[in-house]
Amino acid sequence: MTFDHAPFLFGPALLHWVLVFGSFAGIVFSVSVLIALGVYGASGPTAVMGRVWQGLHDFLGISPRRIWAIALLTIKEAVRRKALFVFVVFASLVMFAGWFLESDLRADLQVKNAVSFALTTISWLTLPVVLLLSCWGLPEDIRLRSIHTIVTKPVRRNEIVMGRILGFSIVASLIVSMMGVVGYVWIRRQVPNNAELICRVPVYGELSFLDREGNLTDKGVNTGDIWEFRSYVEGGTRSSAVYKFPMDKVTDNVRFESRFEAFRTHKGRIGQSLLVRYVLVNPTKGLRVPLGSFEVAEFGLNEKDLDRQISFFDEEKNENRTVDLFDDVVDQNTLTVEVQCLDAGQYLGMARPDMFIRMPDRSFVVGYFKAVVGVLLLSIFLISIGVTSSTFVKGPVSILLTFTVLLVGQGFREFMLKLITGEQKGGGPIESWYRLITHMNDTLQLPDNFGVKLMQSIDNLFMGGLWLVQHLIPDLSYFVMSPYVANGFDVPWSTAMAKCVAMTVGYLVPCLLVGYYSLTLRELEAK
Amino acid sequence: MIEQLTAQQRKVAYLIGIVVLMVPIILLGMPATDEASSGGQLARLRQTHDLGDSSLGKVDPTSATMNLVLLGMRGVAVNLLRMELDTQKDRKQWAQMRATTESVILLQPHYIQVWRYLGWNLAYNVSAEWDAVEDRYFWVKEGAKFLMQGAEKNRRHPEVYWETGRTLGQKIGRADEWKHFRKFFKIDPDKDRYPNGPDSDINPEGKDNYLVAKEWYQKANDAEEQHEQHIMMRALFRSYPARSQLDYAEALQKEGLFDETTRNAWSLAYRDWVEGFGKMVFQEDDFEIYLEADAKDVDQIADTSKVDRPLVERAIDIHQKVSNYKFWRTKAHAEMQVNTQGVHRELYEAEQLFKKGDLEASQEALDSGLKRYELMLETYPDLGMDDNTLEEGLWAVMLWQKIYQLKNQIQPEEFPLKAIWEREAGRIPNIQQDFNRKFGPSS
Secondary structure (H helix, E strand, C coil), rough: CCCCCCCCCCCHHHHHHHHHHHHHHHHHHHHHHHHHHHHCCCCHHHHHHHHHHHHHHHHHHHCCHHHHHHHHHHHHHHHHHHHHHHHHHHHHHHHHHHHHCCCCCHHHHHHHHHHHHHHHHHHHHHEEEEEHHHHHHHHHHHHHCEEEHHCCCCHHHHHHHHHHHHHHHHHHHHHHHHHHHHHHHHHHHHCCCCCCCCEEEECCCCCEEECCCCCCCCCCCCCCCCCCCEEECCCCCEEEEEEEEEECCCEEEEEEEECEEEECCCCCCCCCCEEEEEEEEEEECCCEEEEEEEEECCCCCEEEEECEEEEEEEEECCCCEEEEEEHHCEEEEEEEEEEECCCCCCCCECCCCEEEEEEEECCCCHHHHHHHHHHHHHHHHHHHHHHHCCCCCCCHHHCCCCCHHHHHHHHHHHHHHHHHHHCCCCCCCHHHHHHHHHHHCCCCCCCHHHHHHHHHHHHHHHHHHHHHHHHHCCCCHCCHHHHHHCCCCCHHHHHHHHHHHHHHHHHHHHHHHHHHHHHHHCCCCCC | HHHCCCCEEEHHHHHHHHHHHHHHHHHHHHHCCCCCCCHHHHHHHHCCCCCHHHHHCCCCCHHHHHHHHCCCCHHHHHHHHHHHHHHHHCCCCCHHHHHHHHHHHHCCCCHHHHHHHHHHHHHHHHHHHHCCCCHHHHHHHHHHHHHHHHHCCCCCCCHHHHHHHHHHHHHHHHHHHHHHHHHHCCCCCCCCCCCCCCCCCCCCCCHHHHHHHHHHHHHHHHHHHHHCCCCHHHHHHHHHHHHHHHHHCCCCHHHCCCCEEEEEEEEHHHHHHHHHHHCCEEEECCCEEECCHHHHHHHHHHHCCCCHHHHHHHHHHHHHHHHHHHHHHHHHHHHHHHHHHHHHHHHHHHHHHHCCCHHHHHHHHHHHHHHHHHHHHHHHHHHHHHHHHHHHHHHHHHHHHHHHHCCCCCCCCCCCCCCHHHHHHHHHHHHHHHHHHHHCCCC
């Protein structure tokens, strides 16, 4: 498992959001003005401005009391619709899940399975419930005309949308937190006695490479991997991977954990893995501290503990020396570690997250409940989309729309990106059909004629639509934090939690606006 | 009547209806177990007429459930899973890839090529990606276990049995790491799960890998009697149990075992080859042949089937050549002799003594071994065409020459195997290269 997500930078993210949201709002406003001008003449733009002003007024004058009242009604409605029956399903799954999880696996794999199962179950049971509830609520109110009992009261439309979102979010919080607690107890009981529930806190560094002559490069050697995630250093040469870790705190010892890959160009010593060595470097002082070599545990963890006082043999001065890690080796709050392969003709592969400094572990419960919060944030995101879409379409369509957002956001964004960028061969939908019908595989060149050009032009329009969808729907895989916990890692704030919180809030604001105006403009008598 | 009932009474009535209807459903549709005549009426009918999954072995019930869930979109689901599997393979996410492999197989439990391909993928491709020998062995086992599972679910098909035999026999016995793998097969490196013993899933009785492979090949042959295989020519396919016994005997020799066990192994190999495989009947167009047929047998086949004698001879000759029948017969016969085992033992011991630096004793063993080697070739001249036998002889001559060099002595003009040395001069550079890599170049 690799976690190489870029950290979340609040400033640039906010700026980006303001730009996108501002542009979107600007386009909607301009189009509305133009349409109003065309339909109503000179009074049209004034009416649009009036709506905007009304909206501003409604949002500035929101009443928490009314929102809370609607939220309470929403909760009661959810309970009446037997949403909490989901606990029965969860309880049944939890009661019998142990029968179906393999118990003869390695202890760490059993932990992984149990944690993944608990978090995935919570997610899979919660999401359909909140999706159905949020998409079905308002359309049902409109259909049964019960919404008239609300809109005729001094309740603003934005308060209805907010109250709905809040109410459903509270229901989701209740469901998720209850399931989270039960799931935690279940995991504790499920894992074998010899297994450890851990929550590592890694500190990742920056990675660069030195080539075989010792020159600095961005990448190492590609040994033929299709996935260019890892770069390789050549053994027995000056080639090495250079990790630069931030070291702000002084501690008595430091633990390195790494996960490297080996690539052999010859059989070498069968029965012995490749030898790896760390060299600590202080470039300012010109100090190089080679640590003892070890055999690489491929696809497993290499652990190396380092005391503050390090004794080593200085090859240049030909003497034994002792240095202080923080006084002598760490340079400008940065610890530089060169990773070398000692076997000539063999290669060692690594990527940035393959080596980290392991800080004192957090309690497992911290990481676990962060992942549970991830499920809750995704639920709130879906509720926002569901409630908003239900303000302008009927229940089934709203469900379809929200489900599509979930599906695309969780699994198809990468594929769509490949389609848009042309990495995925075969062209757009019409070209694909053409190739299917004519039995042309995607590597064959299409003939150069008018028909093909027309076909590709139409495909480009589809691709434009796809581009829009790809940019509108966020990457929801960030919300799935179970891999961190299942693999024994804490869920980091910067690269995971912050992104999810920002994404939820970032979509909530436009959703409220769209929901408000849709409900304001909608004819509530229409069923 | 129904309208007159209360809601609760109606529910009870429905419940009773459900229970009553379940009785005929169970009687008719209960799935079969492994036991004969088990299951409901439909399952028994399927068994009788060899129609459904119930007669195909231990079918995972989830595969049927999955079909329902996917509403007939099995092909689409499999395609997606296969794409995912490829991505996971590219990204070296082996554990996830293993899980996806299981998912694919749940959807395609009776697609033989899928079992063969995915089993090979685990045992050969994934194992090669790992650096530690123990890890590589783990993945070879995973491949073998996967194929065993496939064989259980497809008992009628000989291909998966054969593939399992190949993984346990050739992959474990002929990989670069064969010495380690063969040891691990008897004493698994995962001491926590298999303390001081084999992995009971693949080797419950702690046997040699070739002997376990032989059992799987035999199962393949048994299945092949009922259902045709589509891997290779039938004569070759059916030779594998006997070939595995030959491999076993050869492996014992390669490991330096030259005692009664090895001779017995060769003896059994000879019997398997001649009396087992040699007496197997193969159908030609209008007549049946077997490979061990002598002139009298050929006459009898020709007379009985009313075909020309040369036609029968030609058919037997083709089958013998395809399976290298005569060579293996000669080889097995030669190797079960005391003299032949003596040759191997002395040449092996000579090399061990050489490694220890005891040049005198090594030279003595070589002199004796090479003389016996010549005697062996006189008795079995066909062995003079065997690559392994020749390599062994030429290697021994190189060792013999090396000892003379190290002792600073001029080697005699005449030396054992001189005739072969000169005749096989074309082979020498390659063997010499290996020899020099091991013992250093000639001065």
